[in-house]
Amino acid sequence: MSVTIKEIADIAGVSRGTVDRVLNNRGNVNPETENRVKEIAQRMGYRPNRAARALATRKNPIKLGFVVPAEGNSFFDDVIKGLNKQAMKLVDYGVSIEIRTIKGFDVEKQLDIIEELINLPINGLIITPIDDEVISKKLKELSENGIPVITTNSDISNANRLCYVGSDYYKGGATAAGLMKYLIKDNGKVGIITGSLKMLGHRLRVDGFIDQIKKSKINVDIVGIKECNDDNFQSYEVAKSMLTQNPDIEALFIAAGGTEGICEAVKHLELGGKLKIICFDLIPSVKKFMKMGLVDFTISQDPEYQGWKPVELLYDYLVNEVQPQKEHYYTKTEINIAENI
Amino acid sequence: MSVTIKEIADIAGVSRGTVDRVLNNRGNVNPETENRVKEIAQRMGYRPNRAARALATRKNPIKLGFVVPAEGNSFFDDVIKGLNKQAMKLVDYGVSIEIRTIKGFDVEKQLDIIEELINLPINGLIITPIDDEVISKKLKELSENGIPVITTNSDISNANRLCYVGSDYYKGGATAAGLMKYLIKDNGKVGIITGSLKMLGHRLRVDGFIDQIKKSKINVDIVGIKECNDDNFQSYEVAKSMLTQNPDIEALFIAAGGTEGICEAVKHLELGGKLKIICFDLIPSVKKFMKMGLVDFTISQDPEYQGWKPVELLYDYLVNEVQPQKEHYYTKTEINIAENI
DNA sequence: CTGAAAGCGCTTACAG
DNA sequence: CTGAAAGCGCTTACAG
Numbered sequence: 001m002s003v004t005i006k007e008i009a010d011i012a013g014v015s016r017g018t019v020d021r022v023l024n025n026r027g028n029v030n031p032e033t034e035n036r037v038k039e040i041a042q043r044m045g046y047r048p049n050r051a052a053r054a055l056a057t058r059k060n061p062i063k064l065g066f067v068v069p070a071e072g073n074s075f076f077d078d079v080i081k082g083l084n085k086q087a088m089k090l091v092d093y094g095v096s097i098e099i100r101t102i103k104g105f106d107v108e109k110q111l112d113i114i115e116e117l118i119n120l121p122i123n124g125l126i127i128t129p130i131d132d133e134v135i136s137k138k139l140k141e142l143s144e145n146g147i148p149v150i151t152t153n154s155d156i157s158n159a160n161r162l163c164y165v166g167s168d169y170y171k172g173g174a175t176a177a178g179l180m181k182y183l184i185k186d187n188g189k190v191g192i193i194t195g196s197l198k199m200l201g202h203r204l205r206v207d208g209f210i211d212q213i214k215k216s217k218i219n220v221d222i223v224g225i226k227e228c229n230d231d232n233f234q235s236y237e238v239a240k241s242m243l244t245q246n247p248d249i250e251a252l253f254i255a256a257g258g259t260e261g262i263c264e265a266v267k268h269l270e271l272g273g274k275l276k277i278i279c280f281d282l283i284p285s286v287k288k289f290m291k292m293g294l295v296d297f298t299i300s301q302d303p304e305y306q307g308w309k310p311v312e313l314l315y316d317y318l319v320n321e322v323q324p325q326k327e328h329y330y331t332k333t334e335i336n337i338a339e340n341i
Numbered sequence: 342m343s344v345t346i347k348e349i350a351d352i353a354g355v356s357r358g359t360v361d362r363v364l365n366n367r368g369n370v371n372p373e374t375e376n377r378v379k380e381i382a383q384r385m386g387y388r389p390n391r392a393a394r395a396l397a398t399r400k401n402p403i404k405l406g407f408v409v410p411a412e413g414n415s416f417f418d419d420v421i422k423g424l425n426k427q428a429m430k431l432v433d434y435g436v437s438i439e440i441r442t443i444k445g446f447d448v449e450k451q452l453d454i455i456e457e458l459i460n461l462p463i464n465g466l467i468i469t470p471i472d473d474e475v476i477s478k479k480l481k482e483l484s485e486n487g488i489p490v491i492t493t494n495s496d497i498s499n500a501n502r503l504c505y506v507g508s509d510y511y512k513g514g515a516t517a518a519g520l521m522k523y524l525i526k527d528n529g530k531v532g533i534i535t536g537s538l539k540m541l542g543h544r545l546r547v548d549g550f551i552d553q554i555k556k557s558k559i560n561v562d563i564v565g566i567k568e569c570n571d572d573n574f575q576s577y578e579v580a581k582s583m584l585t586q587n588p589d590i591e592a593l594f595i596a597a598g599g600t601e602g603i604c605e606a607v608k609h610l611e612l613g614g615k616l617k618i619i620c621f622d623l624i625p626s627v628k629k630f631m632k633m634g635l636v637d638f639t640i641s642q643d644p645e646y647q648g649w650k651p652v653e654l655l656y657d658y659l660v661n662e663v664q665p666q667k668e669h670y671y672t673k674t675e676i677n678i679a680e681n682i
Numbered sequence: 683c684t685g686a687a688a689g690c691g692c693t694t695a696c697a698g
Numbered sequence: 699c700t701g702a703a704a705g706c707g708c709t710t711a712c713a714g
Binding site for chain 2 (some may be wrong): 690
């Protein structure tokens, strides 16, 4: 069996309380004793027992905040599913999670929610932040006040967050390029429709796609890069005009949301099956179009992971003083076709 | 906070020991008391605290056996990696795992290893069983003696195992068919090379492929189904003769091992890049050929999951009396190209 | 700066 | 058939 605090205490000739103080840096201990205990613990390879620690700390439970723009965005359904799985595993460890789903990207709204959570209070925060200076300032403030923050799904700079969990957007775009070569002829025409070039993730996907195309053996004629703001009505219009103006487009690369609108335009123009499509995420509407043969490939980035992993990391950081090993926890970049979903 | 045994004991007017006896069916308790306690626990929504249970049962630790034909098969490296991740999480719960890797499919050898593990003794067994009646009889015997068994990677019938964790082989084949339509022309010629038609998994992949091809819009001319017994020297010869006899083959579907030998044959015949290839697993040699452009797609089936999931299930069964929810825990069927690995 | 004691929620002998 | 006590490995006041 493994080493316990009691064993260390016996060998060091001190009480368990003192060993606990040393090992958890609680202060108030003679430097000499401290060194001796540390040395012994080190030598014996002490590792705290997590089950015991969880039990003992049950009197001051841990509350985590979780803020995502999930309203009206079915992508987040699976994120929340993953979150709940992890939450179930941690109930016995005294962990509870306050979930706040918001609609869209209103900075004031997000700020209010953060404020509300702080006042509960919470011990840590997981958030899909809006990329805005006000938010990054707020998150930095949290960290400074001892409330660690992990970003999920999208990241933000200058916020001093512990780490980021989410897609490797650039790789997602590169993967789309890797698949595109099977869909079009050499020198074939491709249209790109993305959400917003103001969004870092959307830009990275387009960059990854274009860079990888350049590296590959086939030539692609990109006829245009249009934005649809993840809106199905806008995407419908954008796709319709793009396809009308360029009737010889062989494939579309949809780098963000709006697939449903685009597919409706494709149906309207009677290009279904002929025009090839690569898009993102495995949400119900995309599944439907894939089964219908309108969408060839959809690339997904493990939404469940984006829910459970940050919880695991934040708990380990708070209770077991485990620093995240990496700054970026990237999800797998998964390729889906009708046959493997 | 949640309900505890103590609370139930107080309400029922009995000791915690008695509540424990009732809730864990240890017997020796007055039927009347039993009903009362059960009713109260039910009504209050009692759920045992796992951290506490883990701590309390630490005096009788749990030892699990893990038997896989990993020697000389790098596929299992990731299975064992996943296993170790879960093992790390469970050390504090008093769980240790005895790993036995064996080479190939020698029934006597596997039987000996099982016997050795029983004598340690172990509390549960995870195994990639050889599909042989002697083995299934042995595994059934284990279950009857209170040592639950979970199969991983490949299954066996009439063995009374708790459940199976591993690939959906049929779906893997169907997925290959879904990809094939992007690689060949209508009515294109395809060769199939599998491991052994005696292996259920290998047969299922071929079946899945053929069935799905029939369902799809394109026609495929399958020029032959050959076995290579997962051996690279055999697969080299098989591929060479198949490709020489059918110089107009457009693509190969490799349903099991032997990809390295086949790729060497393709290089030898100077068909690299021209001939399309779909294979299985994301082992180092396949990665290499994918980067070289010899392999187009490889389908992998989450080897890490095949390592960690059975451990989680078996532990929960043994300590928390949680029956597996399903008979088959299938892995994701993942599509890989050079860009997303 | 340090120790002794109590407690987290459960299980396990032991005594009756 | 049942209860009282001890213990799993840790943390937390409290007293000095």
